Amino acid sequence: MATPEKVLDPEARIAKLLDDGNFELLLPRTDCGMVAATGLVKGNKVVVFASDPTIKGGALGIEGSQVIVQAYRAAMGAQVPVIGIWHSGGARLSDGVASLNAFGEVFQAMVTASGRIPQLSLVLGPTAGGGAYGPALTDIVVLAPEGRIFVTGPDVVKSVTGDIVDMALLGGPEAHSKNSGVAHVIAPSEDIAYSEIQDLVSLFANQGLMSPHVEDVKLAHLVPDSAKRIYEVHPLVDAILDKDGEKLELLDMWAENMTTVIGRLGGRTVGVIANNPQVIGGVLDSAAGEKAARFVRTCDAFGIPLVVIADVTGFLPGIGQEWEGAVRRGAKLLHAFAEAVVPRVTVITRKAYGGAFVAMNSKSLGATRVFAWPQAEVSVMGAVAAVRVLHRRLLADLPAEQREGMELELAAEHEKVSGGVA
Numbered sequence: 001m002a003t004p005e006k007v008l009d010p011e012a013r014i015a016k017l018l019d020d021g022n023f024e025l026l027l028p029r030t031d032c033g034m035v036a037a038t039g040l041v042k043g044n045k046v047v048v049f050a051s052d053p054t055i056k057g058g059a060l061g062i063e064g065s066q067v068i069v070q071a072y073r074a075a076m077g078a079q080v081p082v083i084g085i086w087h088s089g090g091a092r093l094s095d096g097v098a099s100l101n102a103f104g105e106v107f108q109a110m111v112t113a114s115g116r117i118p119q120l121s122l123v124l125g126p127t128a129g130g131g132a133y134g135p136a137l138t139d140i141v142v143l144a145p146e147g148r149i150f151v152t153g154p155d156v157v158k159s160v161t162g163d164i165v166d167m168a169l170l171g172g173p174e175a176h177s178k179n180s181g182v183a184h185v186i187a188p189s190e191d192i193a194y195s196e197i198q199d200l201v202s203l204f205a206n207q208g209l210m211s212p213h214v215e216d217v218k219l220a221h222l223v224p225d226s227a228k229r230i231y232e233v234h235p236l237v238d239a240i241l242d243k244d245g246e247k248l249e250l251l252d253m254w255a256e257n258m259t260t261v262i263g264r265l266g267g268r269t270v271g272v273i274a275n276n277p278q279v280i281g282g283v284l285d286s287a288a289g290e291k292a293a294r295f296v297r298t299c300d301a302f303g304i305p306l307v308v309i310a311d312v313t314g315f316l317p318g319i320g321q322e323w324e325g326a327v328r329r330g331a332k333l334l335h336a337f338a339e340a341v342v343p344r345v346t347v348i349t350r351k352a353y354g355g356a357f358v359a360m361n362s363k364s365l366g367a368t369r370v371f372a373w374p375q376a377e378v379s380v381m382g383a384v385a386a387v388r389v390l391h392r393r394l395l396a397d398l399p400a401e402q403r404e405g406m407e408l409e410l411a412a413e414h415e416k417v418s419g420g421v422a
Contacts, residue, residue, distance in 0.1 A: 010035040010050035013085050013124070017041065017048060017194055026074055027067055031055055033092070034064035036071040041083075041198050044205035047075040050085035053125055060131060061092030065102030068134075072109040081118040081205050083197060084138065086147075090129025103130035110137040115301035118204040122197050123147035123183075124190060126167055136182060139298050140200055140250070143173050143183035144193040181254040181291065199246040203262055204302055207269040214266040215242075223311075223349045223373060233276045233309065236349075237261055240272065240307065251291055257281075258288035260295040265307070271299035274309035275360070277350075284333075284356045285316040286326040293332035296340055306344035308367075310360040313353045330359060337365045348372040353379055 008016070011029075015021035018039035026036040026047070033056055036049040049071040051058035060068075068084070075082035091099040113119060114137070121135035126148040135141045135149060143149070150171030157163050157170065169175065176183035187193035222236045234249075237259060241247055245264030252259075257279040261272040273292050275282035299306055315326060337344070337359070345368055346361045357378060361367045372378070388395065388407065395403055 010052045013050050014048050026070055032063035033058050034067040036067045041201040044201055045080045046083055046201060047071050048083045051088040053087040057089035058087045059089040059092040061095035061099050062102045065106050068106045069109045072113055075117050076113055081201055083120045086121055086123045086127040086135055087125035088127050088131035090131045120197055120200055122193060123149055128153055140184045142185040142187055142193050142196050143176060144187050144190045148172050149176060149182055177253040181251055184250040199248060203246050203269045208267045211267040227350050230277050232278045233259055233274045237272050237274055241265055255287035255291040258291050270305050270307055272307045275312045277311055282311055283314055283316045284312060286321055286324040286329040289330040289333040293336040296336035300340040300342050303342055305342050308346040308361040310346055310352050311349045312356040312360055313351050314356045333359050337361050343368045346370045348376040351377050
């Protein structure tokens with residue numbers, strides 16, 4: 001279990017993030033509970049704002065909100081990333097209803113900047129109420145061990161529902177890594193959280209140029225020849241990306257059947273999306289569709305090319321999926337790929353069936369290139385499932401002991417006619 005780390009004042013936190021600890025304040029320091037500054041992260045200019053939890057728990061009021069708004073104006077003017085260091089109790093009650101208007105102005109600034117400059121959030125402590133929506137509106141959320149994000153705290157939950165929960169259960173790393181999908185990166189320590197934000201700044205702000213030499217990596221052994229064997233896709237993703245470049249997997253514990261990684265390929269920042277056959281066979285479900293769509297749109301907004309590794313037999317069936325919005329959330333993935341303008345290459349490693357094949361950056365959605373492993377299959381559905389539909393009357397008339405053999409025979413013939421990628 002993580003142990004609480006010392007709470008630092010906002011200037012110290014900003015200094016810890018920036019190169020050599022050097023920064024310049026955007027506005028004079030006051031007791032508004034918010035500080036903003038400019039500086040460099042890995043040589044890239046950034047604007048940073050940080051809550052001051054030592055003043056009224058970092059609660060945000062009229063003056064503090066204007067610090068954030070000014071930070072966004074500076075970042076937009078310079079076209080540089082903006083980083084928020086969050087540790088806030090929400091709206092400042094002493095400012096009354098005006099504090100709610102203040103939050104609205106912050107949200108407006110964030111939405112205006114969406115897709116125009118990278119927005120990163122580092123959550124180091126409890127961030128509640130309106131403060132919870134601040135990180136949620138940004139592109140990437142990094143959650144430190146003591147970070148907590150929730151709209152209503154334990155006391156309110158108990159008074160309204162009777163449930164007794166603590167802040168960690170309500171909005172800690174466990175909640176937002178596996179259940180909600182709010183936090184993109186869960187850091188094992190506060191120091192690593194800072195390091196991961198620094199890597200993200202580098203990946204977004206300094207996307208690099210493609211090297212004239214890209215290492216020739218042997219990949220064939222990383223994908224089983226048998227279409228029935230389960231395998232872990234991460235070694236394949238790691239082999240494609242540069243070994244010594246920055247690399248971060250996003251939402252690694254949420255919708256694990258879909259893998260999303262931002263890293264470097266030949267020195268150039270790229271996003272990788274891959275079905276992971278080790279988790280429910282890598283099929284698409286509602287959460288995976290939403291996860292991939294968010295990632296595609298983020299990469300597209302900032303000119304980051306996409307590599308798609310497709311190995312998918314379809315969408316996960318079931319009443320639960322339909323009720324969770326599989327159609328609505330799956331449509332988001334179709335929409336994201338169809339509107340993307342960045343270069344995007346798909347590699348089909350084994351199977352690509354039905355609508356899931358289309359959704360994984362197919363040529364019909366505008367993929368720049370689609371490549372296929374030698375044993376890859378592209379089909380409306382699997383051969384056995386297809387013959388059960390096409391030859392259902394023939395199979396129904398057969399004795400049970402002959403049915404399976406006939407299915408396999410018909411499936412083999414079906415694969416000859418319609419299987420593969422020819």
